Amino acid sequence: MKDVLDKLIESLNNGNILLGVVIVAIALVFNYKKIVEFLEERKKARIAKLTEALKCEFVTGVTKSHLEEELVTEQFKITTGIRLEKQFREAVIQAHKSTNGELAFVHFKRALPHLFYEHNILKVKISLFEKISYWFNLIFGFILAFLGLALMVLPSQIEGINFVQFITIFGLACFFIAIALFMLFQTFPVISARKVEKHLSEATH
Numbered sequence: 001m002k003d004v005l006d007k008l009i010e011s012l013n014n015g016n017i018l019l020g021v022v023i024v025a026i027a028l029v030f031n032y033k034k035i036v037e038f039l040e041e042r043k044k045a046r047i048a049k050l051t052e053a054l055k056c057e058f059v060t061g062v063t064k065s066h067l068e069e070e071l072v073t074e075q076f077k078i079t080t081g082i083r084l085e086k087q088f089r090e091a092v093i094q095a096h097k098s099t100n101g102e103l104a105f106v107h108f109k110r111a112l113p114h115l116f117y118e119h120n121i122l123k124v125k126i127s128l129f130e131k132i133s134y135w136f137n138l139i140f141g142f143i144l145a146f147l148g149l150a151l152m153v154l155p156s157q158i159e160g161i162n163f164v165q166f167i168t169i170f171g172l173a174c175f176f177i178a179i180a181l182f183m184l185f186q187t188f189p190v191i192s193a194r195k196v197e198k199h200l201s202e203a204t205h
Contacts, residue, residue: 047074082109088117095122095200103199110192124197126190134190141183148176 050071053059059067069086077083084092092115096105108115114130116123151173155166 047071047078050074080105080109082112087120088122091117091120091122095196099199103195107192107195110189111196113189114193115196122200124193124200126193126197130190134187137183137186141180141187143180144176144183145180148173148180151176 050067054064054067054071073083073085073089076089082089082092092108096103096108111124114124114126116125151169154173155161155169158165161169
């Protein structure tokens with residue numbers, strides 16, 4: 001292990017940033033659970049504060065109503081991962097209910113950047129730039145994924161490859177695949193928005 005660390009430090013000192021990226025990525029993977037737990041504790045702390053505030057006898061009237069709505073909003077966010085104001089939230093829930101389970105709620109969650117609530121109507125809007133971004137991410141995402149997989153196979157085709165070369169090629173492959181997955185994930189909101197848009201269009205006819 002010491003030899004491996006020495007080689008990694010030596011590579012970083014020589015300006016091989018890729019190895020540093022690999023180390024950071026691995027560290028994030030192994031500490032993912034702790035990061036999630038920290039974020040969950042922060043969410044629970046906000047709910048606890050709101051609950052405590054509502055128990056105060058001096059909190060009445062509009063202030064109490066506001067805090068109650070904030071508590072509902074926060075609970076909804078923890079349950080679904082979406083933070084929305086009351087009217088917008090109820091419109092999304094109603095639209096989901098109207099699908100009778102045919103369209104999963106996750107599609108409404110993913111489509112949120114493209115959802116708008118105007119004049120008591122839930123609408124979907126996908127701009128020209130977002131459509132171009134969708135096709136860009138889709139096409140180049142698949143290209144980078146293919147290149148990443150090709151690089152993973154490459155070390156087995158090279159004779160006399162040393163450890164640092166192997167780690168560099170493998171790290172580059174992982175980097176390409178990670179970027180490819182990121183780009184492909186960026187297409188999900190548009191895909192879901194189109195599904196929601198189709199449903200809303202059918203519901204109005």
